[in-house]
Amino acid sequence: MQTSNRLEGIGEYYFSTKLREIDDLNKQGKNIISLGIGSPDLPPHHSVIETLSLEAEKANSHGYQSYKGSPVLRKAIAGWYQKWYNVSLNPDTEILPLIGSKEGIMHICMTYINDGDTVLLPNPGYPTYRSAARLAGGKLVDYHLEAGKNWFPDFEELSGLVPPSTVTGRQRAILFVNYPHMPTGQLPTKSFFDQLISFAREYELLVIHDNPYSFILNENPMSLLSVPGARDHVIELNSMSKSQNMAGWRVGMMVGAKERINEVLRFKSNMDSGMFLPVQLAAAKALELPLEWYRELNEVYKKRRTRVFELLDLLRCEYSRDQAGLFVWAKVPASEGNGYALSDQVLYGANVFITPGGIFGDAGDSYVRISLCCPEEKITESIERIKQFSGIKKPLHV
Numbered sequence: 001m002q003t004s005n006r007l008e009g010i011g012e013y014y015f016s017t018k019l020r021e022i023d024d025l026n027k028q029g030k031n032i033i034s035l036g037i038g039s040p041d042l043p044p045h046h047s048v049i050e051t052l053s054l055e056a057e058k059a060n061s062h063g064y065q066s067y068k069g070s071p072v073l074r075k076a077i078a079g080w081y082q083k084w085y086n087v088s089l090n091p092d093t094e095i096l097p098l099i100g101s102k103e104g105i106m107h108i109c110m111t112y113i114n115d116g117d118t119v120l121l122p123n124p125g126y127p128t129y130r131s132a133a134r135l136a137g138g139k140l141v142d143y144h145l146e147a148g149k150n151w152f153p154d155f156e157e158l159s160g161l162v163p164p165s166t167v168t169g170r171q172r173a174i175l176f177v178n179y180p181h182m183p184t185g186q187l188p189t190k191s192f193f194d195q196l197i198s199f200a201r202e203y204e205l206l207v208i209h210d211n212p213y214s215f216i217l218n219e220n221p222m223s224l225l226s227v228p229g230a231r232d233h234v235i236e237l238n239s240m241s242k243s244q245n246m247a248g249w250r251v252g253m254m255v256g257a258k259e260r261i262n263e264v265l266r267f268k269s270n271m272d273s274g275m276f277l278p279v280q281l282a283a284a285k286a287l288e289l290p291l292e293w294y295r296e297l298n299e300v301y302k303k304r305r306t307r308v309f310e311l312l313d314l315l316r317c318e319y320s321r322d323q324a325g326l327f328v329w330a331k332v333p334a335s336e337g338n339g340y341a342l343s344d345q346v347l348y349g350a351n352v353f354i355t356p357g358g359i360f361g362d363a364g365d366s367y368v369r370i371s372l373c374c375p376e377e378k379i380t381e382s383i384e385r386i387k388q389f390s391g392i393k394k395p396l397h398v
């Protein structure tokens, strides 16, 4: 069949094809260790699973749910934002639960983008911003992030990319931002967030802040909505996939001014219905988890990260030790070409998969990204495999 014009330039998601290739290699008996994707391998807290199963037993749990999500979940999200981000949200009007934050990116694009509207995208950045903006008909404009500027946007460059105002009162562009930043692990600072909101006010932007990593390897979770006046310009997306180990459950949220919630709901309520009630109630339970939950989780990730640093040393990659989130982002030595070349060498030589940084935009070409969602023993085994693979060992092993 002929696919729609809107699919032109949209390929299958990188991991969707790469995981198939890895599957094929496994069928040939290769037993690939994947250090690619950021899907937590640890389970959610047992109280969360218990809530799910108790609620699923109830006869009245199985019907369609409200498009705006269960009041119990919305209240829990409001409590979570207050406790950890010091942001007050009205649970009835300023919160919209999502079936994962990824779908929220698409809903937001479909709600606000007309053909040819400028969408400012981080390069490197999460590929879904680009494909969702393209599917919605936006004009894709990259802004560049670099290590020398702490992976923060250069506001001067950014100001040159915003088109002039055409319709009074309409946003001039949509700006996607994401801190802690994936894939670089860069944490936000208060002054950067303040600057971002002033910039959004001056240039009349709608800022979409994607915030799924604020609890991982970070003790000071921050929300862009904590900046005074941010609600006039910002929609924030958040997720339970990473910090609550619930990636497969598909629970996320969108928070912002009540007008934004209603605008996006106009689109989303035509696409799907509320989530399975037991999932929502169990998610509410997960949002009540105390500090120890996050501490214990981060202890595991810290240990894994130390091993990943060793693996990267072996590959002679350079990296910052202060990264937040579920990955380590590292620069490939010039002698190895780029991240794609190194990723292929390690995959086909040592049966270990690491993600080439170029899939996040060409500014990531000379980088690789390694996931921490893999038990420590597997990372150790990856190190051993890489040591044994002579193609890597000789040129890269110092």
Ligand SMILES: Cc1ncc(COP(=O)(O)O)c(C=O)c1O
Binding pocket: 038, 099, 100, 101, 102, 103, 126, 178, 182, 210, 212, 238, 239, 240, 241, 247, 251, 252
């Ligand atoms: C930056 C970023 N945003 C959003 C998502 C999607 O998260 P969710 O599972 O909530 O859809 C991911 C998942 O990898 C991500 O890395």
